[in-house]
Amino acid sequence: MKLPTLRQGLLAAALLLNSAAWAQPGTVQARDAWARPTVGGQPVGGAYLRLQNTGGTADRLLGASTSAAERVELHSMQMSGDVMRMRQVDAIELPAGTTVELAPGGLHLMLMGLKAPLRTGERLPLVLRFEKSGEVKTELVVGNRGPSAAASMPAHMHGHDHKQ
Template sequence: MTRRVLLALALAPFPPLPAAAQPGIRAGDLVITQAWSRAAGQGGQGAGYLTIANRGTAPDRLLSASSPAAGRMELHSMVRDGDVMRMRQVPAIDIAPGATVELRPGGLHLMFVGLGQPLRQGETVPVTLRFERAGEVSLGFAIQAAGARGPAHHGH
């Protein structure tokens, strides 16, 4: 990414999208819903969560993700190590036919590594997902409070 693009991103915060109004995103046999993230500081790491349903008859896999907001993104799981849970990078996330895979706090998640800008609550961070069968899917992750445990709480 060029310095010019980075500068433009730094100057133009992502337009906020009302998370409640976001319908599920359809990509081939996949339906993606509840894409959200947490507020995080520039230079740090952020987490991304979403729900992926496979309405088809063939297995698919989430292979990678990327975002202009981060140097790179990784796919992570949480594994128990003695008394603590640790994040571990995984090569892919399988979505079996008929299955719904939920990426959520304490479980599978996306990791924004090296944030080039802060993730601000109320804004939306763009992410491109790459699936083995469904191909590339670009969508916005609605940014919630830093300690949020789930997607937006509406009507509060």
């Protein structure tokens, strides 16, 4: 009989397509990840990167981790009156086909409980966790990046007590 064979073939093809869809890597790419150097005794550090969602569906950054810190928080920075405040956020939205910039003065990753000062030139592994794309691995390069709004920001604004 030819029919069962054909049917089996279609079934196999359908399963294959299905598993291909599941196995598809995420459509979010992390680029240019970097962290600001810190001095001894500084318990937290800021990290920044560009997230590119090349897919047709929205995704969200839910969290991150690095061996260099006890934990990583997602933060936003907003003016509250005339004071810049950092706020922890649950997720960072990545609409389909967009690039979201985590940069000084705005959204950023906060490395909490640094195990050692971050020194210029160091590379640290960073794992990003997305709602749909799953885990994406990248590397943080420690160093100061070009002109940015935060370059002249007083150090106390990074003091992370969330009050100033």
